[in-house]
Amino acid sequence: MADADTGVTAVAVRSGRIAALGTRDDVATWRGSSTRVIDLGSATVTPGLVDAHIHPVNGAELTRGVGLLGLDLDGVRRALADRAATLAPDAWVLGWGLDPNVAPGRGLTSADIDDAVGGRPALLRLFDAHSALASTTALRIAGVDGPRVFDQKSEVVCDADGRPTGFLLEAAAIALVDGHVPTATDDEVADHVHDALAAMARVGITGAHAMEHVARASGVYQRIEADRDLPIRLRCSPWAQPGTDEDDWAALAALQGTGGRRWHVGGVKLFIDGTVDNGTAWLTEPDSHGECTSAYWPDPAAYARAIAWFDAHGVPTATHAIGDEGVRHVLRALSATGRQVRHRIEHIETIPDDLVAEFGRLPVTASMQPTHCTEYVAADHSDNWSTRLGPVRASRGWRVRDLRQAGVRVALGSDWPIADVDPRGILAAAQLRRRGGAPDRTPIGPEQAISARMALEGYTTHAAWSVGEDDVAGTLEVGKRADLTAFAVDPLVAPADELVDAPIMLTVVEGAVSHQAERVGAGA
Numbered sequence: 001m002a003d004a005d006t007g008v009t010a011v012a013v014r015s016g017r018i019a020a021l022g023t024r025d026d027v028a029t030w031r032g033s034s035t036r037v038i039d040l041g042s043a044t045v046t047p048g049l050v051d052a053h054i055h056p057v058n059g060a061e062l063t064r065g066v067g068l069l070g071l072d073l074d075g076v077r078r079a080l081a082d083r084a085a086t087l088a089p090d091a092w093v094l095g096w097g098l099d100p101n102v103a104p105g106r107g108l109t110s111a112d113i114d115d116a117v118g119g120r121p122a123l124l125r126l127f128d129a130h131s132a133l134a135s136t137t138a139l140r141i142a143g144v145d146g147p148r149v150f151d152q153k154s155e156v157v158c159d160a161d162g163r164p165t166g167f168l169l170e171a172a173a174i175a176l177v178d179g180h181v182p183t184a185t186d187d188e189v190a191d192h193v194h195d196a197l198a199a200m201a202r203v204g205i206t207g208a209h210a211m212e213h214v215a216r217a218s219g220v221y222q223r224i225e226a227d228r229d230l231p232i233r234l235r236c237s238p239w240a241q242p243g244t245d246e247d248d249w250a251a252l253a254a255l256q257g258t259g260g261r262r263w264h265v266g267g268v269k270l271f272i273d274g275t276v277d278n279g280t281a282w283l284t285e286p287d288s289h290g291e292c293t294s295a296y297w298p299d300p301a302a303y304a305r306a307i308a309w310f311d312a313h314g315v316p317t318a319t320h321a322i323g324d325e326g327v328r329h330v331l332r333a334l335s336a337t338g339r340q341v342r343h344r345i346e347h348i349e350t351i352p353d354d355l356v357a358e359f360g361r362l363p364v365t366a367s368m369q370p371t372h373c374t375e376y377v378a379a380d381h382s383d384n385w386s387t388r389l390g391p392v393r394a395s396r397g398w399r400v401r402d403l404r405q406a407g408v409r410v411a412l413g414s415d416w417p418i419a420d421v422d423p424r425g426i427l428a429a430a431q432l433r434r435r436g437g438a439p440d441r442t443p444i445g446p447e448q449a450i451s452a453r454m455a456l457e458g459y460t461t462h463a464a465w466s467v468g469e470d471d472v473a474g475t476l477e478v479g480k481r482a483d484l485t486a487f488a489v490d491p492l493v494a495p496a497d498e499l500v501d502a503p504i505m506l507t508v509v510e511g512a513v514s515h516q517a518e519r520v521g522a523g524a
Contacts, residue, residue, distance in 0.1 A: 011045060013482040016510035021478060038513075040520060043505045044490040046456065047475050048206025048483025049423050050463040052367045052411035053346060055129075056210050056234065057217045059417040060192035062125055064184065065094025069127060073102040077116040080124075084117045092181050093122040096417070098133060099376075100126060100277050101384050107157065110136045110166030123177050127376070129418060130275045132174045134166045142177040151243035153273070153280055153296040169278050170296070186216060190223040196416075197231040201514040203422045204504040206483040207233035209367075209413070209467060211269045211318060211346065213255070214238075225260045231514045233483070234263040235467055237318055240270050240306055242297040249306060253315050262509070266467060267316035269346075271296045272303055273326035276349060276385050281323035283350075287388040292323055304333040311337035316467065318344040318367065324351050324393070331358050339363060342468050344411070347372075348403075350389060350396045360406030365466035367411045368458075370430040371419045373398040379442035400430060401448045411466045412458030423459055424504075428496040430455040436500035452492045484508040488517075 012020035012030045020030060027037065055062070066083045068076050076098065084093050100108065113122055114136050122135035139145070144164050148156050154170035168174045184192075200208065210217075213236040224230055236259070238252055255265040272295055274280025279291030286293050297303040307330075310317050321327045330345050335358075337343075344365040349372070351359075359366060377383050377397065386394040403410055412430060414421040428436025430450050433443040443449070464474025473481050486506035491499060507515035 008045075008476065011476065011482075011484065013508070013511040016482055016512075018476065018478050018480050018482050021476060038506065038516075038520060040486050040505050043486045043488055044492075045476070045484055045486045045506075046491065047460040047464075047473070047485070048481075048508065049204045049459040049485045050473075051200070051205050051208040051413040051416070051421060051423065051459070052463045052466065053211050053369060053413035054200075054208045054416040054421065055212050055418075056193050056196060056208070057189065057214050057220050058129075058212045060189050060196060061184065062129055063096050063192075063417050065096060067097050068095050068124065069097035069099070071099075071102070073112065076102060077113065080113060080116040080122065081118070084120055087120065089118070089120065091120060092138075093117045093120050093135075094181065095122070095124040096127075096129075098124045098126045100131075104384070107165065107167055108133050110134065110139065110164075113166075121180075123174075123181055125174075126277070127418060128275045128277055130170055130280065131278045132168045132177070134168060134177045136166065138177050138180070139164050139166060142180050144176050148173065148176070151298070152241060152271075153294060153298065169280055170274055186219055186223060189216065190220045193220055194224050194228070194231065197234075198514075200416075200421055201231040201507045201509070202504065203424065204485040204487070204507055204515075205232055205421070205423060206485060206507055206509050206514070207235070207473075209318075209411075209463070210234050210236040210263075211320075211415075212236065212239065213265055218258075221260055221263045225262070229509075229512070229514075230260075230262040231509070232262070233509055235266040236263060237267040237269040238265065240268045240310070242299075242302065244306070246309060249309050249313075253310070253313050256315060267318055268310060269318050269320070270303065270306065271320040272300070272330050273321060273323050275322055276388050279388070281349070282321075282326035282329070283323040283389075283393070284325045284328070288390060289388060292388070295326065295329065300329055303329070304336065307333040307343075308337050311340050311343070314341055316341040316343055318346055320346045322347045322349045324355060324396075327351050327355055328358075331355065331362065331364070334364055335362060342466060344466050347415075349385075349398060350393045351399060352396060356399060356402045356406050359403055359408045365409045365411055365462065366403050367413065367466065368398060368400055368403075369413055369415045369419060369426070370398065370400065370433075371414065371426050371435075373444055374429040374432075374434050374441075375419060377444055379444050395445065397445055397448075399445075399448055401450050401454075404450060404454055409462040409465055410454075410458050411463040412455065413463075422500075424500045424502060427452070427455045427459070427491060428500045430458065431496040437497050439497060452494075452496070456491055482508055482511040
């Protein structure tokens with residue numbers, strides 16, 4: 001093993017912990033009769049990479065059906081028609097990754113897909129997972145024939161005559177239709193989750209912060225661990241939704257620390273707003289459609305009470321906050337607590353200078369996803385996100401460097417399945433502000449590019465600190481967990497455009513190999 005940054009060229013592991021750090025010459029003195037030696041040649045070993053924001057079980061359910069990422073509207077229709085042709089006349093057509101930019105200047109409606117699915121019931125998730133498009137038949141089956149009132153900021157979008165258009169905003173509205181979709185079995189979901197986590201291990205991920213803990217999650221993880229290990233470690237945060245009270249919060253607090261061999265419940269997830277693309281983010285001034293004017297919690301003060309309760313009871317929180325006013329409200333709520341535990345804010349897509357400074361005054365982690373910028377936003381501001389915000393607010397997007405320079409810890413991740421989970425692409429995007437391996441692309445906000453070291457810290461030291469695990473993870477130190485990632489190149493010096501394709505030689509979770517490249521040498 002080689003770590004050019006520290007001079008360490010060998011690591012010894014015992015009982016899942018780092019037992020020694022040294023040089024190749026030390027290996028002979030460490031070896032015992034049952035020692036396994038893995039020779040990584042010139043590979044660079046880093047602390048195990050941790051994706052700070054994924055949705056493993058929810059993601060497995062969301063990604064059922066046809067993948068629509070990257071398709072224009074004609075491509076979407078063709079993909080749906082191809083899938084429908086393989087199904088019974090009354091079978092559901094499911095899809096995910098639909099881009100709102102496929103219908104520029106207008107909203108998507110059932111009419112866009114009814115013919116393509118041959119009159120079948122259909123439910124398509126948009127790429128942000130905060131909205132969905134239902135076919136006319138799906139609306140009829142679900143009995144959705146007009147507007148509804150919800151405890152959260154959610155909407156059945158209707159036309160001027162009060163008829164549903166097919167577009168459903170946020171979880172409560174989507175659930176009206178989703179509740180009629182045939183559900184996958186726990187075994188099917190467990191297999192899908194295991195395969196997704198194994199794919200993460202193959203690209204160097206040793207752990208992840210699951211920003212969910214849905215009702216079936218414990219059973220899914222238990223099924224996997226009944227006859228195999230989870231390929232990576234998971235820290236799972238169940239949701240605290242609007243309309244809940246202290247009894248509900250106490251039930252979430254009681255879950256803390258429960259789990260299995262490689263997963264446990266830690267913290268809770270809340271939402272203060274939705275997304276810019278759907279008009280459900282919370283902005284100080286309305287977007288170009290006159291939307292994005294209110295919080296996900298109809299009573300934002302109730303959100304602040306929830307935050308105070310969780311902090312007082314030692315439960316860390318992570319809050320989805322995309323718009324500037326949403327971020328402002330979360331920071332104010334956190335500043336009013338005793339900050340008994342470490343809290344995070346997720347996404348932070350557009351904020352002005354004063355909020356960057358406010359972040360710097362609080363011990364709050366910013367959890368961000370660089371590829372949401374580089375994959376879903378156009379440098380010329382022609383995309384839906386940018387046109388809704390306007391040039392000033394769009395220019396304040398994903399201010400990773402400014403937050404780092406203000407002293408804020410920034411944990412990085414993918415928000416899988418919203419974006420590709422491969423950390424190599426995310427590390428590259430954070431440095432380049434464009435897709436790695438695509439030098440012809442124009443960077444988006446290049447002044448917010450960060451260094452290779454800052455990017456790697458986002459997956460290691462800052463991710464560990466954000467959840468209070470910096471005493472056991474995040475660095476290569478004797479006594480810490482033996483969570484290790486081995487790159488074929490040094491991620492601190494390799495050109496970011498080359499990093500995206502650099503092989504991952506080895507992934508180790510608490511001393512156990514969860515991925516090993518074929519050409520890695522090993523001996524007894």
